[in-house]
Each structure stands twice: as structure tokens, then as C-alpha cells.
Amino acid sequence: MGKRLSFGQWVDGSWRLRVSAAGFDVDTALADMRIVFDSSLNGYGVVCQTGTFNMNTATTYANTKIVSWANVGFKPVVYTLFGPTNARKTYLSQQQDIRLRVNNDGLYLTGKPGVTTLLYYAMLNQQVAA
Secondary structure (H helix, E strand, O other): OOOOEEEEEOOOOOEEEEEEOOOOOOOOOOOOOOEEEEOOOOOOOOEEEEEEEEEOOOOOEEEEEEEEOOOOOOOEEEEEEEEEOOOOOOOOOOOOOOEEEEEOOEEEEEEOOOOOEEEEEEEEEEEOOO
16 A cells, blocks of 8 residues: 655645545545545645744743744644654654644644654644534
8 A cells, every 4th residue: 555645845836735545645646536635625724834843852841832823713723743853863752741732823832852853734724623
């Protein structure tokens, strides 16, 4: 089975999130019934903002606003991924208590990472289901 999720910058410069149906590679699947979500279609789930935040190992975050965006009037869907910042590829462990909170004006962090870690994020123009 191939890759089912793709997030990144496309050749036209746009940022997209795509998900394929089970059994289909997201990079080669056609847009018919094999792609179950594409953020570029009909304005639904369009990526509005992307970026990174460098979580410092020595900092304890207490509901600290780490990413800001214009108040959209609702809690948007935000995809996040933690990654290493060094060549040794040190990642967060399961023992570290890190909590992210999405608000209508930004992303808030609570906890102490223990290792320097990059947080990658993508904010969509889609409201979180209640």
C-alpha cells in the first residue's frame, strides 16, 4: 500500500493537504473516488497559514500563545507534527507532557518539551466540529 496522506507545497506554490482512499497512493491517485479529501477543492479546508515553532528544551510553557492568526471567529482545524531540530534526530518521548490548545486567534502550548523540537503546523479555514 502506498502513502495515504500528503501535506506540503505543490509545484504551483500552493499548500495542500490530500488524503487518499485505502489502497491508493495519494501522490498517484486520480481525483475521482480515490481522493477522499483535497484542501484545494471548493474552498473547503483550504490551508490559510503554515509555519514552524521552535520549542526550547529549557522553557516551561504555561498556556503560552506560540502561534497567532487573525481571529477567525471559530476554532479552526489545525494539523500539527513534531520533528527534530538536530542531525541526531532527537524526538519528543511519550513521557513528556505537551498539550496544544487551538483557539480562534492562535495556538497555545503547555508543558516542557525536554528536548529542542520543531512544531510544524497548518491552519485550515474549516471549523472544528462541536
